[in-house]
């Protein structure tokens with residue numbers, strides 16, 4: 052479903068340059084769930100943003116569902132080739148969707164949740180008003196919300212409910228790949244568990260694939276079957292999530308796991 056090959060991103064500014072992603076390759080099969088883990092600054096979000104089309108790659112390819120979707124800066128023909136005929140939206144808008152840690156940024160503060168979903172459906176599908184309204188109800192139900200929430204604006208929802216809305220909005224366009232970038236990190240533990248269960252159910256029902264970016268190895272264990280570990284933009288270990296987390300081969304992965312606070316952990320005193 053998703054094949055990433057030799058992906059590289061170099062950020063350059065005022066005579067400086069920084070290799071944020073360094074020849075990353077991995078594959079995610081249909082209905083699979085792959086974690087991208089690594090410490091802060093290791094390049095996780097940059098990879099996610101390139102796949103979602105929010106950032107251009109310096110080199111390498113991204114293939115989703117058999118179609119190459121990588122567009123380098125200035126590569127207009129690649130972008131044109133991906134244009135769908137629905138409202139001028141690119142095909143990538145539909146096949147890959149992304150949910151962020153803070154859904155506030157992607158929600159219009161003045162728009163009621165139902166109206167926002169309806170607007171998205173209008174952009175991407177040719178549905179009658181009745182069919183559209185039924186689809187809005189279905190989407191809300193799919194994420195554990197109801198028609199009551201359709202009448203609310205983002206600020207009147209809890210953090211967990213807002214994240215459910217963000218997931219409903221992503222699902223509205225029927226993507227093949229959903230990128231979840233620290234999507235449950237800001238939620239408290241019980242709400243986090245509910246959203247993780249919801250994501251597991253949606254994957255089982257729809258066969259959607261997840262690319263799960265997280266620094267939380269406990270969450271990664273629950274929601275993914277395969278895992279890549281990044282260190283300074285490069286993949287240092289890849290395999291099944293249980294193998295990587297239970298029997299890490301690479302010293303960096305071992306150090307990453309050892310850094311997770313264990314029961315009885317106490318903050319070290321400053322000297």
Ligand SMILES: Nc1ncnc2c1ncn2[C@@H]1O[C@H](COP(=O)(O)OP(=O)(O)OP(=O)(O)O)[C@@H](O)[C@H]1O
Nearest residue numbers: 062069071089090091092093094095096097098266
């Ligand atoms: N627009 C940019 N310009 C310059 N450098 C950038 C830019 N975006 C990211 N970087 C750098 O690229 C590196 C990787 O950043 P990225 O956000 O992908 O890391 P991350 O693993 O997602 O980190 P975190 O877990 O803290 O979100 C970092 O060193 C960051 O400073």
